[in-house]
Amino acid sequence: MKLLHYTSLRHLLFASLLTLISIPVFYILLNNIFVHSIDRDLRMQAAQLPSTLSIIQTEADLRLWQELDNDLEIKPFDSVHFIGKPFTIEKKPANGQEMEDFRILQKKVQIMGKPYVVGIESSMFEKEDLIQAILIIQLGILLLLLAGTVVINYMIHKRIWRPFYKSLSYLKAFNIDSNSNQQPEVLKILEFKELSSSIKQLSIRVRQAYYSQKEFIENASHELQTPLTVLKFKLELLLQDRNLSNEQGSLVADMYREIDQMQQLNSNLLLLSKIENKQFGSEETVEVEPLIEEVSEDLALLAQSKNQQLKVVSCQVPVVLAGTNKALFKIMVGNLLTNAIQYSATGSIIAIKLSANRLQISNPGSPLGVPADNIFKRFVRHNKQKGNGLGLSIVQTIASYHGYSVSYDYLDGRHQFTITWAS
Amino acid sequence: MKILIVEDELELAKSIQQYLQRENYLCEIAADISQGRQMIEDFTYDCILLDINLPEGNGLTLLKELKQDKKTDAVIIISARDALEDKILSLKLGADDYLAKPFHLAELCARVEAVIRRRYLQGESTLNFEDIVIDTLARSASVSGQQIQLTKTEYELLLFLMINKGRVITKNAIAEHLLGGSALYLDNFDIIYAHIKNLKKKLLTMGGCIKTIYGTGYKFSASTVK
Numbered sequence: 001m002k003l004l005h006y007t008s009l010r011h012l013l014f015a016s017l018l019t020l021i022s023i024p025v026f027y028i029l030l031n032n033i034f035v036h037s038i039d040r041d042l043r044m045q046a047a048q049l050p051s052t053l054s055i056i057q058t059e060a061d062l063r064l065w066q067e068l069d070n071d072l073e074i075k076p077f078d079s080v081h082f083i084g085k086p087f088t089i090e091k092k093p094a095n096g097q098e099m100e101d102f103r104i105l106q107k108k109v110q111i112m113g114k115p116y117v118v119g120i121e122s123s124m125f126e127k128e129d130l131i132q133a134i135l136i137i138q139l140g141i142l143l144l145l146l147a148g149t150v151v152i153n154y155m156i157h158k159r160i161w162r163p164f165y166k167s168l169s170y171l172k173a174f175n176i177d178s179n180s181n182q183q184p185e186v187l188k189i190l191e192f193k194e195l196s197s198s199i200k201q202l203s204i205r206v207r208q209a210y211y212s213q214k215e216f217i218e219n220a221s222h223e224l225q226t227p228l229t230v231l232k233f234k235l236e237l238l239l240q241d242r243n244l245s246n247e248q249g250s251l252v253a254d255m256y257r258e259i260d261q262m263q264q265l266n267s268n269l270l271l272l273s274k275i276e277n278k279q280f281g282s283e284e285t286v287e288v289e290p291l292i293e294e295v296s297e298d299l300a301l302l303a304q305s306k307n308q309q310l311k312v313v314s315c316q317v318p319v320v321l322a323g324t325n326k327a328l329f330k331i332m333v334g335n336l337l338t339n340a341i342q343y344s345a346t347g348s349i350i351a352i353k354l355s356a357n358r359l360q361i362s363n364p365g366s367p368l369g370v371p372a373d374n375i376f377k378r379f380v381r382h383n384k385q386k387g388n389g390l391g392l393s394i395v396q397t398i399a400s401y402h403g404y405s406v407s408y409d410y411l412d413g414r415h416q417f418t419i420t421w422a423s
Numbered sequence: 424m425k426i427l428i429v430e431d432e433l434e435l436a437k438s439i440q441q442y443l444q445r446e447n448y449l450c451e452i453a454a455d456i457s458q459g460r461q462m463i464e465d466f467t468y469d470c471i472l473l474d475i476n477l478p479e480g481n482g483l484t485l486l487k488e489l490k491q492d493k494k495t496d497a498v499i500i501i502s503a504r505d506a507l508e509d510k511i512l513s514l515k516l517g518a519d520d521y522l523a524k525p526f527h528l529a530e531l532c533a534r535v536e537a538v539i540r541r542r543y544l545q546g547e548s549t550l551n552f553e554d555i556v557i558d559t560l561a562r563s564a565s566v567s568g569q570q571i572q573l574t575k576t577e578y579e580l581l582l583f584l585m586i587n588k589g590r591v592i593t594k595n596a597i598a599e600h601l602l603g604g605s606a607l608y609l610d611n612f613d614i615i616y617a618h619i620k621n622l623k624k625k626l627l628t629m630g631g632c633i634k635t636i637y638g639t640g641y642k643f644s645a646s647t648v649k
Contacts, residue, residue, distance in 0.1 A: 225503050226432050229525050233438030236528045239591045239639055240442075250638025253593055260595050263525035264607050281508070301576065302605040305614035338608050387608050 004157045011153050015146040019139070026138055027131065034127045035103065039086045042105035045120050049107055053118070056111050077115035082106055088124070100125050163192040167199055174203060176210050218273040221266045228266065232259045261388065268390040272378075275328065275397050282402060284326045288319040288359065291326070292352060295333045303341050303350070310337065312352045319354060321421060324402060332398040335391040336361045336417050342387065343415065351414075362416035372408050395419075424539060426450045427468045429459040429485065430501070431477050439472065442528040442590075443535065459485055468496045469542075470535050473518075475502040475509060483516060490517045497538045499531075527596035529587045536586040552585050553645065555629050566629050576601060577622045584633060584643035593640040 053074075056062050066074055086105040092098070101124040109118050235256045239249060274280065289312075296310045303310050321329075340350045340363035353360040374380045376396040379389040395417075399406040404421045424447055430436040431454055440450040451468075453459035456479045463471070463485070471489075475482045486498055500513040503524040510521045519538045522531060540548070540559060548560035554567040562578055564571055573581065583600050584592060594615050598606035601615075619641060623630035631646040 222503070225524060226435065229503075230432065230434040230438065232525065233435065233442070233528055236593070236596075237438055237441055239593065246637040249591070249636060253595075253639040256593055257595055260525075260599075261607065264604070267525065298603055299605050301602045301614065302608060305609055334605070338605055342608050 003161065004154065007157065008150055008153055011149050012146070015142070015149055019142045019146070022142065023135065023139065027135060030131050030134060031127075034124075034131065035086075035088075038103045038122050038124065038127070039105070042086055042103060042120050042122060046105055046107045046118075049109055049118055049120070053109055053111055058112070062111065073119040073121070074111070075117050075119070077108065077117050082108065082117055101128070160189065163189065163196065167192070167196055171199065176207060214273055214276060217269060218277070221270040221273065224266050225263070225270075228259055228263050232256065232263065235259065265388040265390070268388055268394060271331070272390065272394055272397055275394075275401050278401075280325045280328055280401070282323055282325040282328075284324050285320060285322045286324040286326050286329055288321060288329075289314050289354060291330060292333055292354065292359075295330055295337060296352070299334065299337050299341065302338065306341060306344075306346045306348075308341055308344065308347065309349045310352060311349055312354070314354045315356060317356065319356060328398045328401065332395050332419070333359070333361075335395045336419075338387075339391055339395075339417075340415070357422065358418055358420040360416060360418045362411075362414045364413055365415050366413075367410055368415070372410070375408055376406070424448050424469045425466065426535065427453060427459070427462055427466075427471045427496075429453045429456070429471065429477070429482060430474045431455060432474075439528065439531065443532060445589075455479055456482065456485055460488065463489065463494065463496065467494075469539055470497045470499060470519075472499050472501055472531075472535070475500060475513075483513065486513070486516050486518055495542075497542045499534055499538060501526075501531075527593070527599060529583070529590065529592050529596040530600055532590075533583055533586045533600065550582070550585055552588060552632070552643075553629065555581075555585070555626065555632070557582055557585060566627050569627075571625050571627070573622070573625060576618055577625065580618055580622055581626075584641065588643045591636050591640055591642045595640075597640065 056065055062074065065072070083106055086103055088101055088103055090099050090101055092100070102121045103124055104119050104121045106117050106119045109116050235252055238244070238252050239256070244252070292312060292314075296312060299310065337350065337352070340361055344350065344363040344365050348364050350361065350363045353362075368375065370380060376392050378393045381387070381389040396406055399419055402421070404419050406417065406419050409416045409418070426443060426448060428436045428439055428450060430439070430452065433452070433454060436452045436454070440452060444450050451462065451466075453462050456477050459471075459473075473482045473485060482500070486500070489496060489498065497519045498517070499520045499522060500509070500518045501522050501524065502509050502513075510523070513521045519542065520534050522534055537559075540550075548558055550557040550559060555564060556566075557564045557578075559582070564573055564578065564581055579601060580597065583597065594612040595606065597615050598609055598612060601618075602609070619633060619635075623633050626632065629646060632643055634642045634644060636642050
């Protein structure tokens with residue numbers, strides 16, 4: 001749920017609840033006030049009744065009065081049920097068709113010495129109208145308030161949270177390797193200022209740690225290079241010793257082989273670091289097909305050692321890629337091919353399929369023992385094969401360095417690697 | 424033949440010196456640029472092995488000076504950096520070859536030999552050992568005057584062994600010479616063994632020159648010597 005929706009929903013709920021509760025409460029309150037004021041009027045009228053009615057001196061006066069004044073209802077005391085307090089009844093007014101509410105106050109008076117009940121009535125017709133109007137206005141105000149709250153909330157949200165969303169998009173786009181996306185400046189709100197500066201600090205620290213780690217790998221690999229080479233040279237010299245027995249020679253040769261492996265591992269780590277540190281230019285234009293032929297040529301003996309065939313299926317048009325580092329491209333293709341040779345059985349056919357926007361290298365083999373996502377990770381090896389587990393990691397690094405995507409599929413008993421570039 | 428090794432890692436330089444030093448090879452060592460510069464001025468070398476990473480700066484400056492002075496010494500650049508730009512730049516500046524660390528001494532020896540042959544023995548493109556003659560121009564070989572048919576791989580193998588004659592060559596070095604970096608991924612050295620076997624067969628009477636050193640590799644030496 002988005003932050004805006006979360007807050008808006010709560011505002012909306014509160015406003016709706018307020019409206020729902022306030023309408024009946026308001027109605028009851030207004031009604032009471034109105035009735036109260038009518039009652040007061042009625043009572044005031046009633047208080048003046050004795051003096052007003054004192055002009056009735058005869059029966060004829062009374063009849064005349066009853067005919068003329070519709071507001072006053074004078075009845076003999078015993079013919080009506082007397083209620084001391086004002087009350088409301090519903091009846092048809094004299095000149096109207098519809099039923100209306102009337103407020104009536106009955107008062108006991110002495111006319112010509114006889115007790116009479118005088119009912120004073122007041123129409124509540126106006127009250128209904130008034131309450132209705134007031135309620136409509138009230139409802140309108142509430143609705144406006146509601147809409148205003150939502151709109152203001154929305155606008156404030158947009159403005160206030162803008163730095164937050166900028167920080168968020170900064171974090172989303174954060175790439176530990178590139179320094180390109182600069183954190184936007186946030187000025188007004190303290191919390192966001194702090195957030196922004198914390199993010200800035202954090203990214204600086206993370207980058208520092210990352211770079212120092214990378215630097216360490218590069219330095220370590222570099223520093224290891226010379227001692228390893230010295231060691232290897234010494235062993236190579238030792239092998240020249242005529243007095244070396246077969247067993248000793250064999251031991252030295254084993255050590256020699258291990259050092260070779262170690263050096264290769266070292267070189268690969270160094271290569272990875274250098275690519276990641278962008279120490280390679282990429283402004284060459286590469287014609288892919290001859291390059292693939294070249295790499296296949298280089299690997300022909302390795303394939304031959306397993307009696308395998310490298311089969312290139314090319315598209316008819318030449319594929320030319322600009323902005324490429326030729327040497328790195330060769331390493332990428334070479335590593336994929338080496339991988340294919342390594343992981344397929346003797347006598348297999350390794351297919352290299354080139355089309356305008358991608359290169360596919362596939363080889364037969366049983367399904368992977370490790371999750372497919374893992375194969376590009378460093379030092380992940382299947383079945384303890386030869387090599388140092390960096391080949392595919394280098395492939396991925398080179399591909400992303402050039403902006404290509406690389407993927408792995410297992411289809412019809414074949415492992416398939418695809419490198420895709422924008423054609 | 425005089426060879427100068429300009430290399431600040433003394434142990435490396437000494438190993439190279441020890442490996443290359445033979446009857447007709449004289450190796451000298453310069454530990455830094457200024458010493459190297461001095462020695463190049465004072466003497467003439469057939470081949471200079473020049474390290475790029477030197478304490479005072481880039482070894483390539485020495486190469487530039489050499490070319491400016493129109494010296495004819497052959498130069499092989501040795502770089503620990505393995506930077507592909509270095510290789511291109513070195514060759515552009517007039518280096519005869521470029522070798523990235525890590526390498527095998529046998530490989531270095533082959534490169535030195537090749538460079539010297541290319542530069543100084545232009546009229547004489549053949550390499551002799553007893554009855555075996557290799558013509559490096561025609562890329563062919565003959566035994567006792569009889570031309571033998573070698574595949575490209577067998578030819579490379581024979582040349583490599585012959586240049587490193589009298590030395591034990593590990594299977595690793597051979598594999599790397601033939602297969603390059605992909606040698607690391609060989610499951611076994613059967614393919615080397617197969618090629619050696621074929622080569623020995625084709626060398627006829629001289630096949631005995633290639634001796635198998637148990638557990639280690641091969642050695643090319645006089646067929647008569649045990």
